[in-house]
Amino acid sequence: MKTAVFVERDGILNHDCVAGNKPVSPLSLHQLAPRTEAVEPLRQLKSAGFLLIATTHQPMLSGGGLDRRELERMHDTLRRIFNLDDIFICPHDVADCCPCRKPKPGLILEAAFKWHINLNQSFVLGNKWQDAEAADNAGCLSLLIDSPWIGHGHHDIVLPTVAEAALKIVHLHCEHRPLAPAG
Numbered sequence: 001m002k003t004a005v006f007v008e009r010d011g012i013l014n015h016d017c018v019a020g021n022k023p024v025s026p027l028s029l030h031q032l033a034p035r036t037e038a039v040e041p042l043r044q045l046k047s048a049g050f051l052l053i054a055t056t057h058q059p060m061l062s063g064g065g066l067d068r069r070e071l072e073r074m075h076d077t078l079r080r081i082f083n084l085d086d087i088f089i090c091p092h093d094v095a096d097c098c099p100c101r102k103p104k105p106g107l108i109l110e111a112a113f114k115w116h117i118n119l120n121q122s123f124v125l126g127n128k129w130q131d132a133e134a135a136d137n138a139g140c141l142s143l144l145i146d147s148p149w150i151g152h153g154h155h156d157i158v159l160p161t162v163a164e165a166a167l168k169i170v171h172l173h174c175e176h177r178p179l180a181p182a183g
């Protein structure tokens with residue numbers, strides 16, 4: 001079984017666009033602003049043996065406000081910059097009551113099935129309360145980067161930066177890794 005860090009795309013891999021006081025997703029490659037400060041921390045997670053799996057809600061896909069080819073162009077860019085293993089997308093709106101929109105754990109469970117991931121040894125890295133709830137529902141530990149959207153519900157660990165979160169994950173991972181048999 002493998003271990004993974006599930007990374008919420010908006011807010012961790014690219015900057016949240018903000019409309020009013022709500023975070024919204026970029027709709028074109030032109031609007032996509034990768035968070036380059038996350039490159040080195042995610043590289044460290046990859047060298048520690050984690051799969052890097054991005055998750056994202058893109059309800060504009062089903063609504064027609066987001067072009068699928070444009071989304072693919074954005075995701076190709078993110079895959080290249082962050083060396084991602086996979087990206088899982090929930091294309092539904094709240095009203096669809098789908099199983100994959102966070103805080104439901106569907107995207108994480110789908111990824112775990114495809115990649116044979118041990119969720120109890122895996123982590124969710126995000127910056128919104130839905131990420132912490134989804135992690136809890138999937139049996140992963142969550143690390144939230146502090147933002148206006150972390151809410152007051154279930155939290156495991158909240159830290160100021162992705163770099164600190166990555167260090168914490170590596171430490172927790174080493175503590176819990178079973179010792180190799182002697183000899």
Ligand SMILES: [Zn+2]
Pocket residue numbers: 090091092098099100101
């Ligand atoms: Zn969905």
